[in-house]
Amino acid sequence: MPADMIYLRLKQKIRVRPGAELTIGDLAQLIGEDELCKKIEKIIIHRINKKDKNLVVIDVMKVIKAIQNTSYVEVQIIGPTQTIIEVQISKKNLAPVYFVFIWLLLFIGAALAIMNFHEDVSMREVHQQIYKIVTGIDNPKPLLLQIPYSFGLGFGMILFFNHLFKKRFNEEPSPLEVEMFNYQQDLDQYVIVHEKQEDGTKDS
Amino acid sequence: MNAQIILVMIIGFAEGIAVGAGFVAFLSVLGIIPRLTQITKTRHLIRYYEWAIIVGAVIASWLSLRNPVLGLPRAIMVPIGLGAGVFIGMLAAALTEVLNVLPILTKRIGFIDKILLLLMAIVLGKVFGSLFHWTIFVDGGF
Numbered sequence: 001m002p003a004d005m006i007y008l009r010l011k012q013k014i015r016v017r018p019g020a021e022l023t024i025g026d027l028a029q030l031i032g033e034d035e036l037c038k039k040i041e042k043i044i045i046h047r048i049n050k051k052d053k054n055l056v057v058i059d060v061m062k063v064i065k066a067i068q069n070t071s072y073v074e075v076q077i078i079g080p081t082q083t084i085i086e087v088q089i090s091k092k093n094l095a096p097v098y099f100v101f102i103w104l105l106l107f108i109g110a111a112l113a114i115m116n117f118h119e120d121v122s123m124r125e126v127h128q129q130i131y132k133i134v135t136g137i138d139n140p141k142p143l144l145l146q147i148p149y150s151f152g153l154g155f156g157m158i159l160f161f162n163h164l165f166k167k168r169f170n171e172e173p174s175p176l177e178v179e180m181f182n183y184q185q186d187l188d189q190y191v192i193v194h195e196k197q198e199d200g201t202k203d204s
Numbered sequence: 205m206n207a208q209i210i211l212v213m214i215i216g217f218a219e220g221i222a223v224g225a226g227f228v229a230f231l232s233v234l235g236i237i238p239r240l241t242q243i244t245k246t247r248h249l250i251r252y253y254e255w256a257i258i259v260g261a262v263i264a265s266w267l268s269l270r271n272p273v274l275g276l277p278r279a280i281m282v283p284i285g286l287g288a289g290v291f292i293g294m295l296a297a298a299l300t301e302v303l304n305v306l307p308i309l310t311k312r313i314g315f316i317d318k319i320l321l322l323l324m325a326i327v328l329g330k331v332f333g334s335l336f337h338w339t340i341f342v343d344g345g346f
Contacts, residue, residue, distance in 0.1 A: 026253065099315065104283025106325040114296065118337055134280060136273040143338060144278060145285040148336035152289020157327045159290065160236070160297035162243055172242060174302060175235075176323070183307040 005074040006032030006040065008067075010060055013084045013188065020087075022046045024063060027083050032073075038065055048087055056085040057195035082192050114153070226325040227261060287328075293330070302326060 009029045016022065024030070025041030043066050046058060060081045067075055120125065127149070133140035162174040173181070231237065237257075241247050296302070306326075310319045 098313070099318065099321075102309070102313065103322065103325045106322055107329035107332070110326040110329025111336065114330045114333040115337045115341065117296070124342060129271070130284065131281060133267050133272065134274050134276050134284065135278050136275040137278070141338070141342060142281065145288075146338040147279040147335065148282045148285035149289035149292075150331055150338065152286040152291075153293040153296070154289075154327045154331040154333050155286075156290035156293020156295075156299070157330065158293075159243070159298040160239055160294040161323060162239075175239065175298070176306060178311075179303045180307045180319075183304075183311065187311075188322070191247075 004033055005076060006030050006037060007076045007078055009077075009079040010058075010063070010081065010083045012080050013086065015086045015088055016048060018048055018087050018089055020048050022048070022058075022085065024066065027058060027085075028063065036071065036073065039071065040073075043067065043070060046085075048085070051086060051139075054087045054089055055191055055195070056087065057192055058083045058085060065126065083190055084191055091130055115165075224261070228257075231257065234295060236294045236298055239294070239298070289334075296330060 007030065009115050010027055011029070014026060016026070021044050023041060024043045024045055028167060030037040030040060045063060045066050048055065048056065060077055064075050064077075067073065127142050128138075128140060131137065131139050131145055145148050237250070237253055241250055241253070306319060306322060309315070310322065315322065
């Protein structure tokens with residue numbers, strides 16, 4: 001029966017430089033007897049090498065194994081059971097040309113999409129009809145309605161993404177930020193499951 | 205004769221229920237109303253927003269079916285157009301195409317920090333496309 005027990009909580013995700021040596025202290029928070037924790041924190045668990053590319057997943061089992069190789073303690077695990085390690089390979093910035101290209105692509109695509117939408121829902125006839133109902137005048141080109149409409153369109157999108165009032169109104173995340181977060185979580189989840197499978201086949 | 209009238213009324217009513225329910229379901233999926241209450245912090249007033257939508261939908265369906273002439277001054281078209289535009293803008297923003305494409309796009313090509321600029325490309329594209337549509341496209345081009 002081990003006399004000592006520590007609580008261990010892996011971090012969800014950490015970012016490191018290539019070639020770094022990861023100790024348990026980097027990966028996890030420990031609670032327990034001070035001296036013991038300090039000793040365990042110094043255990044090296046992984047060395048980032050070229051083969052790792054930019055993502056490494058460390059499973060909690062590997063951490064426990066490493067701890068038990070050095071000292072005889074009971075480990076209580078709290079929280080996530082694996083840590084994703086993102087190796088920050090210095091990113092070469094894409095040329096501004098690409099950015100301009102993508103910007104134009106989105107610009108033209110958005111313009112085309114809104115025109116298709118208008119035609120699809122017969123927005124022209126609807127506008128003409130609204131104009132007729134409200135003013136009683138037949139106008140095949142009710143620009144008085146349509147130009148404010150066009151600017152309102154942009155304003156509505158910005159309003160939805162809440163970039164104008166971000167600082168002023170609230171600290172809640174905008175839908176785009178939530179969507180980014182969800183996407184990142186899906187990616188992380190995929191990486192965890194995927195890497196685990198690879199490890200499993202290697203071990204057996 | 206009477207039976208025919210009753211049948212037609214039942215059909216009309218049933219149609220209305222189906223379309224109305226569909227309309228509300230559509231709005232719910234897009235989440236525009238929660239978004240607006242979130243921005244303005246008026247959660248407690250959400251009841252009234254529901255009624256605004258119901259009243260608006262009923263009045264508009266009546267107007268579009270009967271085609272009356274209100275004979276209001278032309279200037280009133282400006283706020284109507286602006287309001288319609290803002291609503292459609294939020295609708296376009298809420299559609300998942302934009303919400304799903306941007307995170308993937310920015311992540312893939314590593315433009316995370318420039319997501320706002322790319323968003324502006326879409327916003328400006330919509331405004332430009334709309335203006336182009338109404339001023340030039342409807343006349344059959346240049």
